Amino acid sequence: MAVTVHVTSVIQQAVNGQREFSSDGKTVGELIGNIEREYPGFATRIMDEHGALHRFVNIYLNDEDVRYLGGKDTPLSDGDSVSFLPALAGGI
């Protein structure tokens, strides 16, 4: 499935500074693997050594948080937009 990938700030640095590029995958997990093959080091910004998605990175399929879909198993369709966005948070 051909998808458009969007990234910002510190994650952008892992893909040669691009903010948008094309990639593919049947699921979010497969997409991460394919991006990693092209840009080694990408996956470590997105998930831990056990393959669990980092809490401090938000992944959106179109406008939906994949945490509320199927996580890494979320299926992708041609033309989807997938965004990898670092969290900006804080508190007392």
Add this chain to the structure above:
Amino acid sequence: MPRIPQSIIDEMVAHAREDLPDECCGMVHGRDGVPVQVHRVKNDAASPYRYEMNPLQMMRLERQRDDQGATLFAIYHSHVGSAARPSPTDVRMAFFPPGEIEQEPMFPGTFYILVSLAQEPPDVRAYHIRRGGVIEEEPIEVV
């Protein structure tokens, strides 16, 4: 020293008051080092103790800055009952991954502005969070 128009400060304080009892958060865009516009961002945590900026809104603002040649002058949030100073959580989360304080912070050069509603009038202060987790207050000059 950050030179900030009174109108920008008033907008951040108004946002903080309107979002009570929760913390508010947002971004101030700049041009040539001058703060020009306050952008409110939804606090997805909707909590008096925490904020999480809505990631999609953040992405749209980053695109807008790129397209308009604007910069991220400041990231602001409110503390509803504590001082206008970055908390240990604020400092941890300024780095990617969180707590990796020996790296450059995520937004080097961007001010962190804290709006405290713990007293009247509210206290508004600006900081840089540096490598090593060092907090440096940058006294605001109101212009």
